[in-house]
Amino acid sequence: MNDEPASPVCYASQGDDIYMGYGGRDEIAAALNVLLEAERAGARVTLESANDARHPPTKHLIKAVYEDEAKWCGMLSAQIKRIGVIPSTHCGAFYDKAMAIADSHERLAFLNRGQAWVVRKLEELLPRVRDDILHAALSEMRASHVENIQRTEECIAETKT
Ligand SMILES: [Fe+2]
Helix, strand or coil: CCCCCCCCCCCCCHHHHHHCCCCCHHHHHHHHHHHHHHHHHHHHHHHHHHHHCCCHHHHHHHHHHHHHHHHHHHHHHHHHHHCCCCCCCCCCCHHHHHHCCCCHHHHHHHHHHHHHHHHHHHHHHHHHCCCHHHHHHHHHHHHHHHHHHHHHHHHHHHHCC
16 A cells, blocks of 8 residues: 555655755746746847847847747746746846847847856756756757857857947
8 A cells, every 4th residue: 555645747756856966846947937037038139129120130140039039938838837837927137138228239249148147047957957858958948049149149240340
């Protein structure tokens, strides 16, 4: 006879995860919600910046970054729900800070610093994640951010007068 209480499928072994040095559900969910708010801010900044951009290659790049930011919002939201937590509906403070920058080059550079912050947060989080599906999704998000940072840096360098 099994005397263990019934628990949800996901994170049934949260205690084991913490004992083994991985993050528990609450810690992982909190980190994912911080990333979700940052990505939502990034999506809004890139959407509005793409609409304002006059240089076609820059507009194209910012639109592509917007699509990625929106994709990561969807991924993070789905992963937060998968572990039984409600996704945040807030937008990160990054949005107001970025939109206060009128110069398009300066705003793009600021966006890239925000993207680098996301990469650092992902690199801190990844060793704490035991769940293979979540680990793979966050690794993909990290690689995509590294690539977009490089592309944006090249765009800034090419269009700087
Ligand atoms: Fe991002």
